[in-house]
Amino acid sequence: MQSAARTSQALVVGISKYQNLGQLRTTQDATSVRDVLASPEYCAYPPERVKLLEEKDATRDNILKALKDMCQSAKESNARSFFYFSGHGGQGSDGAAYILPVDARKGEYPSTAISAHDLSQLLDQCWGELTVVLDCCRAAGMASPEAGPDPAAPSNPGPQDIELVPFTDSLGSAIRAREVAEKRATKRVLFAACRALGRSFTSPEVPYSIFTGHMLDCLKGADRKSTGGANVTVGQLFAYLEKHVGRDSGNAQKPLFISETESFYALTDYPRAIGPTAEYEKDVFISYDRDDPTLEDWVNNFFQPDLENNSLSIWDYDDLGGTKLDAREAIAKSRYTIVLLTQAYLKDRLDVFNATMAAVQALGSGTRRCILILREQFVLPADIDALVPLDMTPPREMQFRKNMDRLIKRLKKQPDKH
Numbered sequence: 001m002q003s004a005a006r007t008s009q010a011l012v013v014g015i016s017k018y019q020n021l022g023q024l025r026t027t028q029d030a031t032s033v034r035d036v037l038a039s040p041e042y043c044a045y046p047p048e049r050v051k052l053l054e055e056k057d058a059t060r061d062n063i064l065k066a067l068k069d070m071c072q073s074a075k076e077s078n079a080r081s082f083f084y085f086s087g088h089g090g091q092g093s094d095g096a097a098y099i100l101p102v103d104a105r106k107g108e109y110p111s112t113a114i115s116a117h118d119l120s121q122l123l124d125q126c127w128g129e130l131t132v133v134l135d136c137c138r139a140a141g142m143a144s145p146e147a148g149p150d151p152a153a154p155s156n157p158g159p160q161d162i163e164l165v166p167f168t169d170s171l172g173s174a175i176r177a178r179e180v181a182e183k184r185a186t187k188r189v190l191f192a193a194c195r196a197l198g199r200s201f202t203s204p205e206v207p208y209s210i211f212t213g214h215m216l217d218c219l220k221g222a223d224r225k226s227t228g229g230a231n232v233t234v235g236q237l238f239a240y241l242e243k244h245v246g247r248d249s250g251n252a253q254k255p256l257f258i259s260e261t262e263s264f265y266a267l268t269d270y271p272r273a274i275g276p277t278a279e280y281e282k283d284v285f286i287s288y289d290r291d292d293p294t295l296e297d298w299v300n301n302f303f304q305p306d307l308e309n310n311s312l313s314i315w316d317y318d319d320l321g322g323t324k325l326d327a328r329e330a331i332a333k334s335r336y337t338i339v340l341l342t343q344a345y346l347k348d349r350l351d352v353f354n355a356t357m358a359a360v361q362a363l364g365s366g367t368r369r370c371i372l373i374l375r376e377q378f379v380l381p382a383d384i385d386a387l388v389p390l391d392m393t394p395p396r397e398m399q400f401r402k403n404m405d406r407l408i409k410r411l412k413k414q415p416d417k418h
Contacts, residue, residue, distance in 0.1 A: 015087035079128030
């Protein structure tokens with residue numbers, strides 16, 4: 001944990017529904033970045049000092065005002081400031097590079113957008129640590145992580161986002177070394193989702209762009225094996241992004257990193273080191289009646305994909321062979337075990353259920369690692385009924401999303417102690 005008292009401020013901007021330009025795929029990028037920055041478990045920015053501007057609120061006037069307010073708050077050498085922009089980037093007829101607010105108009109960028117020059121002039125007022133993250137160019141789509149990037153453009157394409165390059169070049173020039181006499185006590189870093197002629201890919205299967213999704217994962221401790229659970233520095237974040245974004249885009253997307261700092265400062269402010277999880281090879285093992293074709297179809301086409309799309313890894317039962325011994329190994333090496341309860345499961349596979357529960361209890365080390373979910377309406381034994389936290393039976397389908405969100409939130413945490 002960083003001990004020195006400091007001022008922290010951030011501005012997070014996310015736009016997909018442009019008023020006068022082509023639309024972008026909707027993501028949860030901006031909201032999630034805000035949440036991670038403001039979380040006392042991750043970056044520990046005071047929530048009231050993390051400004052979020054999304055969609056219709058992300059006008060040119062509002063962004064400029066919020067930038068000025070942020071920079072006015074960063075007047076100490078130990079201040080830290082964070083600016084995140086997710087949306088279109090473009091180049092005007094004047095040759096200047098711009099980020100495009102929700103009310104930007106093609107052909108009128110000098111008066112309706114924000115140029116790299118103007119942005120750098122504003123950000124130059126920030127003292128201390130300054131982190132700028134640009135996730136532009138995300139008009140391209142990605143059918144699935146396995147299929148790789150789909151070069152097809154949206155049906156209503158916006159400005160050509162390949163002009164992010166001159167924007168980052170312009171902003172990078174401001175971030176790089178200035179005259180010594182003009183230097184303040186600053187550390188400046190720029191992350192951009194892609195480089196020359198590149199695009200930033202999204203997937204309809206997950207709520208984030210590839211770039212921002214991996215940035216969030218890293219800030220939340222996904223690279224704990226490399227960092228030892230300590231705070232994540234800007235250098236470690238870029239190494240993680242370069243590796244994982246390249247992998248998941250088939251090397252079609254290559255992030256950019258520009259820095260003007262003598263040392264790589266920490267972006268996170270963990271209250272404690274994030275503990276290792278090397279003992280778990282997967283996040284979840286799912287136990288259910290695999291002889292029930294309807295249930296298996298639901299698991300394979302709805303339940304499991306939803307978990308995987310939220311970056312949770314699942315044991316592949318086909319690789320286990322289905323034996324109790326292999327299931328025990330899967331339980332031991334999974335952070336959580338989910339049991340989907342149906343009448344046939346308890347009647348015909350009671351031995352499997354008992355073996356599963358025994359394995360979880362024996363290997364749990366005093367932690368709650370088993371989650372029972374009711375998938376079929378029937379009368380449960382009283383001792384089991386008391387342990388079921390979620391009802392996902394067909395009559396409750398209207399609440400499926402709410403229940404899945406609750407489940408995913410739990411699965412992303414470490415198991416509680418009994």
